[in-house]
Amino acid sequence: MANDIKYHNDFVDRVFEGKKEYHRKAAKLPIEEKVRILVELQKIAVAIKGKDTANEKRIIWQLD
Amino acid sequence: MDKTLNVINDMLQEGLFRKYAIGGGIGALFYIEPMATFDLDIFILPVEAPAGLISLSSLYDWTAKRGYAHAQEQIIIEGIPVQFIPAYNDLVTEAVIQSMEKKYKEVMTYVVRPEYLVAIMLQTSRPKDLNRLGVFLEEAELSMDLLNSILDKYGLKNSFDRIRKGRHGE
Numbered sequence: 001m002a003n004d005i006k007y008h009n010d011f012v013d014r015v016f017e018g019k020k021e022y023h024r025k026a027a028k029l030p031i032e033e034k035v036r037i038l039v040e041l042q043k044i045a046v047a048i049k050g051k052d053t054a055n056e057k058r059i060i061w062q063l064d
Numbered sequence: 065m066d067k068t069l070n071v072i073n074d075m076l077q078e079g080l081f082r083k084y085a086i087g088g089g090i091g092a093l094f095y096i097e098p099m100a101t102f103d104l105d106i107f108i109l110p111v112e113a114p115a116g117l118i119s120l121s122s123l124y125d126w127t128a129k130r131g132y133a134h135a136q137e138q139i140i141i142e143g144i145p146v147q148f149i150p151a152y153n154d155l156v157t158e159a160v161i162q163s164m165e166k167k168y169k170e171v172m173t174y175v176v177r178p179e180y181l182v183a184i185m186l187q188t189s190r191p192k193d194l195n196r197l198g199v200f201l202e203e204a205e206l207s208m209d210l211l212n213s214i215l216d217k218y219g220l221k222n223s224f225d226r227i228r229k230g231r232h233g234e
Contacts, residue, residue: 023097023203027095029098032169035098037098041100045100057136057138057145059145061065062142
């Protein structure tokens with residue numbers, strides 16, 4: 001069909017491998033940096049979903 | 065988090081529990097990319113009362129005396145909600161005993177090994193555990209020998225194989 005876009009398998013493999021590599025690198029960050037990122041994720045989660053759920057009080061961590 | 069860990073180390077020094085290890089989402093954070101979580105889960109080996117009963121009241125009293133607020137079962141220690149969870153079965157007890165020393169800034173702490181975190185996630189099997197388990201299998205450096213021995217010991221091998229087959233179509 002005209003709308004079909006045929007990608008070369010190598011290209012798709014490279015895209016997915018690049019994504020995996022990005023996540024693996026993020027996994028190897030120093031824990032202090034991960035905690036800093038975590039607090040940013042907490043802020044985003046609270047902005048989207050609100051502070052509290054039935055099971056959880058969502059308190060954004062206060063770091064130094 | 066360093067101030068919070070210092071307080072938890074003080075609690076250990078003062079004998080409020082026999083040993084502790086960071087588990088849950090923050091335990092996982094030591095091995096995988098950051099994912100949103102709000103609690104600092106601390107597995108503890110409690111001090112048993114003479115009658116064999118386990119009580120967390122000494123923890124709550126100790127922290128209350130130091131002005132740390134409580135929110136549901138959490139204790140807010142230096143700005144971080146901490147959930148103390150007594151080791152509730154043999155797997156979690158072993159995970160605490162076998163935990164690793166790690167440093168956060170200059171503070172020494174104890175973290176559940178990744179292979180035990182995988183086993184605990186499998187055993188608990190809530191949707192968020194299974195989601196995190198998938199990330200673990202992609203990103204964490206696991207000793208497959210250790211993981212297999214834990215899975216065999218606690219009867220989790222079939223669950224693990226099912227999930228791995230589901231992910232990779234193996």
